Amino acid sequence: MTPITDQELHQMAMNIVGKEMEELGYEFLSVNSKPKKHPQFVALKDKYLHFVVVRVVKYPLNPVQYDVEFMNKMKDHAVKFKARTYYAGVGIANSRDYEMPVHHEDDYVVNFAGLIEIK
Numbered sequence: 001m002t003p004i005t006d007q008e009l010h011q012m013a014m015n016i017v018g019k020e021m022e023e024l025g026y027e028f029l030s031v032n033s034k035p036k037k038h039p040q041f042v043a044l045k046d047k048y049l050h051f052v053v054v055r056v057v058k059y060p061l062n063p064v065q066y067d068v069e070f071m072n073k074m075k076d077h078a079v080k081f082k083a084r085t086y087y088a089g090v091g092i093a094n095s096r097d098y099e100m101p102v103h104h105e106d107d108y109v110v111n112f113a114g115l116i117e118i119k
Contacts, residue, residue, distance in 0.1 A: 001103040001104070001105050001106070002103060002104045002105070003101040003102065003103050003104075004101070004103065004104060006035070006056070007035070009056045009092055009102065010033070010035045010054070010056050011033060012056075012090075012092060013054050013055070013056045013088075013090035013092065014031075014033050014040060014054055016090050016110060016112055017041070017052065017054050017088040017090065017112070017115075018031070018041065020088075020112070020114065020115070021041065021043060021052070021115070024045070025045055026041075026043040026044070026045045026050065027043060027044045027045065028041060028042075028043050029043060029044060029049075030042040035056075038051075038053050038074060039051035039052050039053050039074065039078075039085075040052060040054040041054070042083075048082075048083070048084055049081055049082060049083035049084070050083060050084050050085075050086060051074060051077075051078045051081075051083045051084070051085050051086065052085075052086045052087075052088055052115060053071065053074055053085075053086070053087050053088065054088045054090065055087070055088070055089050055090070056090055056091075056092060057089045057090065057091045057092075058091075058092070058093070059091065059098040059099070060098070061091070062089075062091075063090055063091035063111050063112065063113065064089055064113050064116065065089070066087045066089060066116070071085065071087055071118045072118070074118070075118045075119075084117060085117070085118040086115040086116060086117055086118065087115070087116045087118060088112070088114075088115050088116070089113070089116070090110065090111070090112045091109075091110065091112070092108055092109070092110055092111075093108060093109050093111075094106050094107075094108060094109075095107040095108055095109045
């Protein structure tokens with residue numbers, strides 16, 4: 001069995017978050033799929049600029065919990081552009097056994113609670 005790479009997991013998370021944002025009416029201005037380049041999404045909605053940081057979170061970590069210090073730095077950066085800042089944590093796990101790596105041949109489960117605004 002071939003495990004899914006961290007880059008592939010990040011791309012899966014980007015697709016999940018991007019689809020959600022599309023459904024919510026966001027207009028993408030910039031998409032950066034590199035895990036260490038932030039924000040991953042810069043988008044417009046209701047005439048406001050939005051910065052979205054996407055993170056893949058592996059089991060047993062909670063995808064809703066984020067690095068407060070890092071996200072506050074992102075928020076400070078966004079303020080310069082009059083933008084709102086969001087965190088999008090996406091938990092992805094092997095559906096047969098959450099402890100096992102996610103493989104190309106296996107189904108997986110997703111834990112995504114939506115965009116979390118950093119205020």
